[in-house]
Amino acid sequence: MTKELLYHIYxxxxxxxxxxxxxxxAHQSISFKKGTFILKEGEISDGYLIMENGLMRSFAHNYNGNDITTDFFSNQEIVIEVLSLFQRMPAGENIQALTDCECWEIKFDAFQELFHSIPGFTEWGRLWMTNRLFHFKQRSVEMVTISAKDRYLQLIKEKPQIVLQSPLKYIASYLGxxxxxFSRIRKEVSQEN
Amino acid sequence: MTKELLYHIYxxxxxxxxxxxxxxxAHQSISFKKGTFILKEGEISDGYLIMENGLMRSFAHNYNGNDITTDFFSNQEIVIEVLSLFQRMPAGENIQALTDCECWEIKFDAFQELFHSIPGFTEWGRLWMTNRLFHFKQRSVEMVTISAKDRYLQLIKEKPQIVLQSPLKYIASYLGxxxxxFSRIRKEVSQEN
DNA sequence: TAAAATTCTTGCCATAAGACAAGTTCAACT
DNA sequence: AGTTGAACTTGTCTTATGGCAAGAATTTTA
Known part of the structure; x- marks a missing residue:
């Protein structure tokens, strides 16, 4: 595995x-077996990953203990729990590998040193944050303005890997x-084609 | 109006x-009349505000042209369109004063200079971004896991100023x-007390 | 202060999604 | 390969919310 992806990301x-x-x-190669927890609720995150290959999800628990998928991380994406990493506080979420995964890891201390010594990297970081912020803001609007079926169709279009690789129940909770x-919606969609 | 609030914010x-x-x-005092647009869709944001007194909302248009309130900004909060400001791109949203407002303004260039020359300010900025990211992530989950009525009760508890100062239709679209x-939910809630 | 416009409420009916329970299929583990 | 458990589907009924239209209340404007 070459570091080509990293040149692209950064x-x-x-x-x-x-x-x-x-x-x-500052990045090291690291891999995870399907099912592994990369981060558990209550732990303090100590770095982030860049996904070379595979799929992970983050999930939290709602008030009655059900697990809710809050995000998926697939190829070329950054796997991170921002709040825990940057505020050095216990994570409110879990991150779990849904397939075997190959990643690049960078530790918090190394990141922090680079973030503060390379102005372009500071900008890069802010840019990334800005995009994430936009993503979640948009998502919070779409969760109520778009029907579940349309959110599913949108997911198929934008991130087909997820639909192919994740157990359906995780996708269901991600779609809200x-x-x-979800099973009924899938049936309906498949009958339309 | 003293700059006391700014000491607190920063x-x-x-x-x-x-x-x-x-x-x-780097901040100047500025005020807006009720109804004023601070930012219009398509413009490039040139700074951000800190709200000393008043209420604003940001809103976007969904696919069939309805206006959707995406956020409220009340006392001591930062009024900003992150994507437009930091990526220097046309805003996808509008920001509008719902009451007369007194604010502090800082322009992009001044901010940028400080952000890159004061390491503590860089950290401060990242911290703020982190909190916002968390807020929207949480909101996107709650928009589907919590009933509209409970979202309303939560809003009353966490930001009563909004419920007191904003036209109801804006709150309705914010609640999704x-x-x-919304009118029916309000009736129900009022009959319970 | 009257008229107009906007905002808010209410009634009636339609629809998307949930709750619960019973099957069915699939995958994991001896 | 057979058993167990998890994941997925389907049926029936309920519930939250939407759509539309009419009316009441409030705010803006002339």
Missing amino acids: SHPLIGETELEKIIQ ITDTS | SHPLIGETELEKIIQ ITDTS
Whole structure:
């Protein structure tokens, strides 16, 4: 496994070549077996991952103890629990590998040092945060303005890997519906084609 | 109007006294009449506000043109369209004053200079982003796991100013329901007390 | 202060999604 | 390979919320 993906992830107009090398060298290859927990509720996150290959999900528990998938992480995405990592507080969520995964890992201390010493990396970080913020803001609107069926169709279009690799019940809770309703929606969709 | 609020907003263990002064001096007092648009869809945001007194809302348009309130900004909160400000792109949302408002404004260029020259301010910014990210992530989950009525009760508890100062239809769309349903929920809630 | 416009409420009926329970299929583990 | 348990589907009924339209209340404007 080469570090090619990392060059892609961290490419940014304000990050020069030497700096980019420095950032990339702070990453180590690491892999996880299907089912492994990368982070458990209550632990303090100590770094983040970049997914080379595989699928993970994050999930929390709602007031009656049901587990709710809050996000999926697939190829080329950053696997992170922002609040726990940056505020050094116990995680409110779990992160779990849904398939065998190959990743690149960077530890908090190394990240922190680079973040504060490379201005372009600070910008890169803020850019990433900005995009995530937008994503979740949009999601919070769409969860009520779009029907569950349309959210499912949108997921199929935007992240087909998830629909192919994840157990359905996790997708259901990610879409904000029960697995029963999801099963009916899937039936309906399949009959339309 | 003194700058006391600003000392509170920007207080952070890694921001020293001199630096704090520098940050605060970059802010100017500004006020808006009820109804004013602070930002319109398509414009590029050029700074952000800190609300001393008043209420604003941000809103977008969904696929059939209805306006959807995505957020409220009340006292001591930061009024900002993150994506437009930091990515220098046309805003996807509008921001509008719902009451007369007194604010502090800081322009993008001044912010940017401080953000990159004061490490504690960089941390402060990341901290703020982290909190916002958490807020929207949580909101996206709650929009489907909690009933509209409970979301309303939660809003009353957490941000009573909004319920007191905003037209009901804006609250309805913020809660993700029609004004018709909201009216019924309000009736129900009032009859319980 | 009257008229107009907007906001809010209410009634009636439609629909999406949930709750619960019984099957069925699939995967994991001796 | 057979057993156990988990994941998924289906049926029936209930419930929360939406759509539309009419009316009441409030705010804005002339």
